[in-house]
Amino acid sequence: MPHVLKSLLPRRAWLPGSLQAPWAASLVVAAAAVGCLAGGRALAFVAQTPIQGPLSLANFVKGSSDCYDRQTRLPLAVVDTHLHVRPFGGRPIPFPDLLNYLRQSGVLFANLYGIGQRLPVNSPCTYYLDCPGVSADPSLKSDFSNAENSLDVDTSGLKLVLSMTFPDLAKPAEVLPQMAILDKEYPGLFRWMGEVNLAKQALYNNGHQAVPIERIAAWKPFMAELQRRNIPIAIHSDLGNDKDPLKYLPLMERVLNLYPNNRIVWMHLGLSKELAEIDWQHLGQSKQESISEVRHHVALLETLLRRYPNLSFDLSWRVIDDQVFSDPVKRDLYVGLINRWPRRFIPGTDFVAAAGKGEGVYRDELAVTSAILGRVNDEAFRRIALGQNFFELAGLEAVAPPLCRAAR
Numbered sequence: 001m002p003h004v005l006k007s008l009l010p011r012r013a014w015l016p017g018s019l020q021a022p023w024a025a026s027l028v029v030a031a032a033a034v035g036c037l038a039g040g041r042a043l044a045f046v047a048q049t050p051i052q053g054p055l056s057l058a059n060f061v062k063g064s065s066d067c068y069d070r071q072t073r074l075p076l077a078v079v080d081t082h083l084h085v086r087p088f089g090g091r092p093i094p095f096p097d098l099l100n101y102l103r104q105s106g107v108l109f110a111n112l113y114g115i116g117q118r119l120p121v122n123s124p125c126t127y128y129l130d131c132p133g134v135s136a137d138p139s140l141k142s143d144f145s146n147a148e149n150s151l152d153v154d155t156s157g158l159k160l161v162l163s164m165t166f167p168d169l170a171k172p173a174e175v176l177p178q179m180a181i182l183d184k185e186y187p188g189l190f191r192w193m194g195e196v197n198l199a200k201q202a203l204y205n206n207g208h209q210a211v212p213i214e215r216i217a218a219w220k221p222f223m224a225e226l227q228r229r230n231i232p233i234a235i236h237s238d239l240g241n242d243k244d245p246l247k248y249l250p251l252m253e254r255v256l257n258l259y260p261n262n263r264i265v266w267m268h269l270g271l272s273k274e275l276a277e278i279d280w281q282h283l284g285q286s287k288q289e290s291i292s293e294v295r296h297h298v299a300l301l302e303t304l305l306r307r308y309p310n311l312s313f314d315l316s317w318r319v320i321d322d323q324v325f326s327d328p329v330k331r332d333l334y335v336g337l338i339n340r341w342p343r344r345f346i347p348g349t350d351f352v353a354a355a356g357k358g359e360g361v362y363r364d365e366l367a368v369t370s371a372i373l374g375r376v377n378d379e380a381f382r383r384i385a386l387g388q389n390f391f392e393l394a395g396l397e398a399v400a401p402p403l404c405r406a407a408r
């Protein structure tokens with residue numbers, strides 16, 4: 001199924017992703033081994049002690065040298081950079097319970113989003129798709145609630161980051177005044193902005209439309225302020241749909257071109273249920289055609305990574321795994337991309353904390369969204385699953401532990 005994606009192939013040939021990192025045969029060297037003589041030559045051994053038991057924040061303090069042994073641990077992310085603490089409508093999971101879900105799942109760092117599509121308080125709906133015609137808008141309510149909760153509740157053992165989820169990107173003049181309200185009430189607490197919607201087709205029956213492209217220039221005042229504070233902005237923008245796979249690409253390109261110095265995170269690799277072409281189950285398309293679409297998508301992402309050094313991608317949302325990564329051939333194309341650009345991806349569940357979802361749902365979404373991380377190389381695993389990329393984006397002092405390696 002040829003279409004315009006093909007024209008975006010990068011100049012150099014596609015390189016197949018490496019499936020397994022060299023750590024597969026690694027040995028853990030005991031702490032005492034600091035050097036020895038073998039065959040008359042001095043061999044330098046790096047002293048390594050594998051972290052024992054569950055990871056804790058102490059393992060992420062600068063200078064701690066114990067190593068993370070991939071051989072003996074499940075390949076789960078310890079950071080959840082995409083966690084919606086408030087649902088679209090109705091009651092949330094009580095915040096202390098949600099924090100326990102994180103603790104029990106081994107998640108130590110979480111980026112707390114409100115929700116960019118909040119249903120009216122007088123609506124009985126809990127999911128916007130069930131209520132077409134009811135408008136679902138961004139709001140300050142969730143941001144206040146998240147800030148209050150994080151101050152009121154025992155957050156021990158966890159490091160939480162607060163994100164401003166209120167902006168309506170179609171109304172840029174409202175952003176700085178509302179930031180000022182959060183500054184006044186919670187000075188210094190918010191280190192992130194998002195998830196904000198540039199184009200989200202799933203919301204088109206709930207009062208949202210793609211932001212008009214000419215309005216992006218009017219973001220300038222708040223984008224300048226974000227840059228000044230070194231705060232990243234995380235944007236949901238569908239790449240397109242089956243009829244027009246690159247329909248909304250010009251929107252993100254406009255953002256990236258106008259604000260090259262802002263740190264921008266593009267959610268879900270630009271994928272959505274509306275762009276099912278690369279879905280392995282997509283009807284009417286052969287498996288080969290579908291794999292070919294994935295190659296074009298990966299090539300497009302790589303072109304953007306090369307062109308825009310401040311761009312990162314968020315790997316969250318179980319739908320990406322369900323629709324794409326669950327096919328090993330497709331997954332490995334993305335693994336190759338991640339291995340080549342290990343500094344440019346962050347993990348997350350995209351869990352929406354609606355009351356009634358038990359801990360099992362969270363754990364399942366963490367496992368599913370982490371699955372691809374079990375395949376990436378050591379550097380990418382440390383930077384993504386163990387959080388180094390997130391720490392750098394959010395301005396945290398945490399440092400991901402080194403991975404245990406064989407002595408060489």
Ligand SMILES: [Zn+2]
Nearest residue numbers: 082084195350
């Ligand atoms: Zn989300």
